[in-house]
Amino acid sequence: MSAIIVFDFGGVLFDWNPDYLYQKLIPDAEERAWFLQHVCNGAWNIEQDRGRSVAEAIAVKSAEFPHYAELIDAFYTRWPETLRGLLPDGMALYEALKTAGYPIFGLTNWSAETFPYAWEHYPFLHEITDIVVSGHESIIKPDPAIYHLMYQRIRQHHPDAKPEDLIFIDDSAINAQGARNVGWQGIHHTSAQSTASLLREKGLQF
Incomplete structure (x- = not known):
């Protein structure tokens, strides 16, 4: 064979890199790095790869970081912008x-x-x-x-x-x-x- x-x-x-999208949404590099490390991070994203629904993922993370709810939602509403x-x-x-x-x-x-x-x-x-x-x-x-x-x-x-x-x-x-x-x-x-x-x-x- x-x-x-x-x-x-x-x-x-x-x-693919979420940073491509969030460079547009969070201009401050330090804040953007923090957001991608602690909010829409790899541990959160991998659960969608495991089969968790996007709706549940957004709800869970938005409840944890309500002041970032709009930016969390953007991860999927604008997901094509993460794929260069x-x-x-x-x-x-x-x-x-x-x-x-x-x-x-x-x-x-x-x-x-x-x-x-x-x-x-x-x-x-x-x-x-x-x-x-x-x-x-x-x-x-x-x-x-x-x-x-x-x-x-x-x-x-x-x-x-x-x-x-x-x-x-x-x-x-x-x-x-x-x-x-x-x-x-x-x-x-x-x-x-x-x-x-x-x-x-x-x-x-x-």
Whole structure:
């Protein structure tokens, strides 16, 4: 079995950062940094990736920080402004692997309510054989269950695939390690150039 590539999206193929939106809403850099660290922070956002509804997320955080309610609401009413677009180097790597004929899948921590925006506006996603979106499954990386689910989905297309055939590319070291913990090959993506070198060291030709 040839190698099978599983891409994470944010930080590998997509340029997503809430700071892109809040630079417009909170001009003061110090206040903005505090807001993104303590209010609309990663721990809050990951629960939407786990399946919590946007409505509940806004309600919970607005009750905690009522004076920031309007800014909290903006995280989702203006969510497209947090997504700057695609990362050219990551997409070049994706295109090279696709052109070389490697099967490509997607495994992403992403809210079920915001992923449809990406699906609608970024047609390349439709080329990917199958995508596991954490918000649809109520499981997030690095929970082993989400890797096992991805593996089962891959085997629907490649019945002979073994865990060690899967190469997972993620900008989170913890999530790359999560893949290794279930027998996959995990690459911590720090740059497209570094990832390409690691893939070629593994014998991939593209």
